[in-house]
Amino acid sequence: MAKVLLVDDAAFMRMRCAKLLQEEGHEVIEAANGREAVDVYLAQKPDAVLMDITMPEMDGLEALREIRARDAGAKVAMLTAMGQQSIVIEAIKSGAKDFVVKPFERERVLAAVAKLVG
Amino acid sequence: MTLQFDATESDLQLFLEEAAEQLRTLSDGLLRMERDDSDPLLIQAVFRAAHTLKGSSATIGHTNMAALTHAMESVLDRIRQGSLPVTTPIVDTLLQCVDALNVLNEEVNTLVPSGLAVDDLIRGLHGAAAAPAPEVQEEAAPVAVVATGAVEVIVAIDTSSEWPAVRAYQALMELAALGTVVASWPSEDELQKGESGHWLRVHLQTDRPAAALHGAAGSVSEVVSVTVTHPDASQVRQGTPDPEQTPDPDRRRVDLGTAARGASPDDQLAIAGQKLSTAQRMVKVDIARLDELMNLVGELVIDRGRLLQVLRELSARSGNDGALEHLSEITQHLSRVSDDLQEQVMLSRLLPVESVFNRFPRMVRDLAKKSQKSIRFVMEGEQTGLDRSVIDEIGDPLLHLLRNAVDHGVEPADERRGAGKHPEATLLLSARHEENYIVIEVTDDGRGINHQKIRESAVRKGLLSAEAATRMTDEEAINLIFAPGFSTAEQVTDVSGRGVGMDIVRTNIEKIGGTVRVHTAAGEGTTFSIKLPLTLAxxxxxxxxxxxxxxxxxxxxxxxxxxxxxxxxxxxxxxxxxxxxxxxxxxxxxxxxxxxxxxxxxxxxxxxxxxxxxxxxxxxxxxxxxxxxxxxxxxxxxxxxxxxxxxxxxxxxxxxxxxxxxxxxxxxxxxxxxxxxxx
Incomplete structure (x- = not known):
């Protein structure tokens, strides 16, 4: 089972997503914006990152680039909403491995994490 | 006498599914083009639908269908090139052709000849286009000459994927890391713009084994199959691409056939599986059985909740215990299974209202034309899911409401101009979720319902006394339109034409547990609001x-x-x-x-x-x-x-x-x- 960093500014989304990851036996650490995500990532070195895109302080794309710049092996999947297709293409160019569209299905999230750490 | 087509039964099934989609694209697209002929993507999509249908109908040997789509394609091509303007007569003719195509398509389904001749229609197309249509040339397709040492990789993406273009882009990037991309369909640019079906075809110069390519493209989420083919050497030498080789992601069936030819036995199996899953075998299920299934799942969900509760109580009492842990595992598994079961049952009952809404744009257009009114018809929320049993019952009431709106709600352009309104009326059909309800509304910006005329008409019909009519509030008076025996709306608006008894509309809606309400304002328009319960429990x-x-x-x-x-x-x-x-x-x-x-x-x-x-x-x-x-x-x-x-x-x-x-x-x-x- 993996240590997953969950980044989203909406506490409710974090609650739902953390719950389903924990049910699957994953350890979940959380961050509420991109800036926090970079700090937590460097301090705790999670196995995988699930990253929201639209966030205050530092957005998901910038955080992704920052994390990948400091750890080229970082495994990040984007949590995205409809209409952000072009941003996701940017994220993939910047090294994101996968994406999950909100509102997400449980299986999609779990499969994305399994793929990141597998 | 029955018809014979050059394809297996499952191939025909696939043909029918795709043809239905293309016919919808043609019909919707033509209606939209009539309003706005400046969108090149739309014209391109309509042209492509005709083109694809031509290709696949020719493949199964449906000569009538192929001839008609070929003629349509010629006209659409000229529109695409900008050498033919989109006029109402041309759209009319093309729509007639779509009607005929529907009939011809039904022949594939029933194998019974319809007796429909297409010659007149084809002549009509030439006539509508005024100038003789130039002989259509096969699209100058990118020539698929594969360089020596290159392989062709075909990646199929799950049809349920929200953004197949991004998945295809991911797969393309994965493949690009293992060699040099000679060409790809769609191209990298198109993918970045989000343009893609559920297929990616890549010609890749690489020295890596097929397994590595399988692994790379297969690592992308939602990729369902990866096929690696070494192109036929003779074709490379000749340098002339087989027309069937024309990379066109819409021509799925042909693509698969071509791909399968050079593929290893394993790959052929994968392709066959893909075909089967796309063809989707359907089973008809009685709604009563789905209802029963839903009830049983409901009971299961309650029991699951209670089981979890008991488990919590037990663990609070006896702490950690091997058997309890086991029970907890089983309960968790049971939870997951019942979750999935419940979702599947719910999904099997839900359909997007689109399946009912689909036929309305054409109907409204034709009705408006017949009554010489100019109407902009807008639909919203077509994706709203509705229980299957409700979908079946809602079509007729909506049809009646829309017809009434066109016939009686909307004024002729002159009258609208006189009232200081835009000469073109707007008719809106919308669906949305509201808590445990679905709300469907039909709104027009016409003249509104005159409550005084309704009172008079109701009295004349003997539905109530003149005195009672005067005592009523305006709202009560307007609701008289739903009264049995109020018959047509003619008397309300003094416009001749068919009116449909609103009491039947109301009865049909109430039969499925819904309500219908009307809001109207003189001179501003009328909204019929239908509220339907989600029977999802x-x-x-x-x-x-x-x-x-x-x-x-x-x-x-x-x-x-x-x-x-x-x-x-x-x-x-x-x-x-x-x-x-x-x-x-x-x-x-x-x-x-x-x-x-x-x-x-x-x-x-x-x-x-x-x-x-x-x-x-x-x-x-x-x-x-x-x-x-x-x-x-x-x-x-x-x-x-x-x-x-x-x-x-x-x-x-x-x-x-x-x-x-x-x-x-x-x-x-x-x-x-x-x-x-x-x-």
Whole structure:
């Protein structure tokens, strides 16, 4: 089972997503914006990152680039909403491995994490 | 006599599925082109539909269909090139051709010849295009000459993928890392713009083994198959691409055939599997059986909740215990299985209302043309899911309402101009979710319903006395249109034409547990609002505690939850609000809503409170509660005769410990707050 960093500014989304990851036996650490995500990532070195895109302080794309710049092996999947297709293409160019569209299905999230750490 | 086509039964099934899609694209696209001929992507899509249909009908040997689509393609090509303007006669002719194609397509389904001749239509197309149509040349397709040492990789993406283009882009990047991309369809540029079907075809110069390519492209989520082919050497030498080799992701069937030819036996198996899954074998199921299934799942969900509760109690009593742990595992597995089961049953009953809405644009266009009115028809929320049983029943009432709107609601252009309105009327058909209801509305901006004329007409028909008619409020008078025996709407608007008894419309809607209401304003228009219950009996919900009681808030309405200091709640104009991200969020104490007055909210810590932010329509509202308990699937039970209608309560549910919890009707609570604010 993996240590997953969950980044989203909406506490409710974090609650739902953390719950389903924990049910699957994953350890979940959380961050509420991109800036926090970079700090937590460097301090705790999670196995995988699930990253929201639209966030205050530092957005998901910038955080992704920052994390990948400091750890080229970082495994990040984007949590995205409809209409952000072009941003996701940017994220993939910047090294994101996968994406999950909100509102997400449980299986999609779990499969994305399994793929990141597998 | 039966028809013979050059394809297996499952191939024909696939042909029919795709043809249905292309016919829809043609029909919808032509209607949109008639309104706006400046969108090259739209014209391209319509052209492509005709082109693809031509290709596949020729492949199965349906000569009539191929000839007709070929002629349509010629006309569409000239429109695409800008050498032929989109005029109503041309659209009319093309639409007639689409009607004929539907008939011809049905031949494939039934194998019974329709006797339809296409010669006249083809002549009509040439005539409509005025100038003789130039001989259509095969599209100058990118020449697929494959360089020596290159392989062709075909990647199929799950049809349920939200963004196949991004997945295809990911796969392309993975492949590009293992060699040099000679060409790809769609191209990298097209993919970045989000243009893609569910297929990617790549010519890749690489020295890596096929297994490596399989692995790389297959590592992308939602990729369902990867086929690596070494192109036929003879073709490379000749340098002339086989027409069937023309890379065109729409020509799925042909693509597969070509791919299979050079593929290894394993790959061929994978391709066959792909074909089968796309062809999707259908089974007809009695709705009564689906109902029964839904009931059984409901019972299962309740039992699961109770099982979890017992488990919690047991573990609290006896601590860690091997057998208990085992039981916990089994229960978790059971939870997952019942989750999936429930979802599948629900999904099997849901259809997007699109399947009913689809036929209306064409109908409205034709009706408007016949009555010489200019009408802009707009549809919204076509993707809203509706229970299968409801879908079957809603088509006719909607058809009648739309027809009435065109015939009687909307004024002729002259009259509209005289009234200072835009000469083109707008007719809106919309569907949306509202709590446990689906609301479908038909709105026109026509002349509105004249309540005085309705009174007079009702009296004349002997439905009620003149005295009673005068005593009625205007609203009551307007509702007379739903009375049995009120017959047609002719008398209301003095416009001749067919009118459909509105009582039949109402009866049909009430039969499926819905309601219909009418709002009208003289000179401004009329809205018929149909409210249908979701017969889906299970929802996801957030359980909250208020005092001793546990309330259930449908998760669909929940935006977020938060914990705030009680001293951050302010009173503005005698209403409680809290600031959230700089915005004042109005608060409602759940305790007050259900008149459990006389007690203060008791949060777990006196200085803190929980707020559940809910939304109805465009209004956000914070529900103040004592504590959040958690998220759970609940089975809605009607309060029925036990309590009657309770304001703000949408129903009840049975919790794991057997207690009853009220389900909060968020829309009602928001409505009440708005009413209080207005007072």
């Amino acid at each position: 299970i929802i996801r919900a957030l359980l909250v505690r208020v005092g001793e009681a546990i309330f259930t808030v449908p998760l669909a309405a929940v935006q977020e939850t938060m914990r705030v200091r009680t001293d951050s709640i302010h009173t503005v104009h005698r209403r409680e609000v809290v600031l959230v991200r700089g915005q004042a969020l109005p608060l409602v104490r759940l305790a007050d809503v259900f008149s459990r007055s006389g007690r203060k909210v008791q949060c777990d810590t006196p200085d803190w409170c929980y707020i559940v932010v809910v939304r109805s329509g465009r209004t956000d509202l914070g529900l103040v509660v004592d504590a959040l308990i958690g998220e759970q699937e609940v089975v809605i039970k009607s309060l029925g005769g036990v309590l009657g209608e309770v304001d703000g309560v949408a129903g009840a549910t049975i919790l794991g410990d057997g207690r009853v919890s009220m389900i909060v009707d968020v829309a009602k609570v928001v409505e009440k707050l708005a009413a209080r604010a207005a007072a």
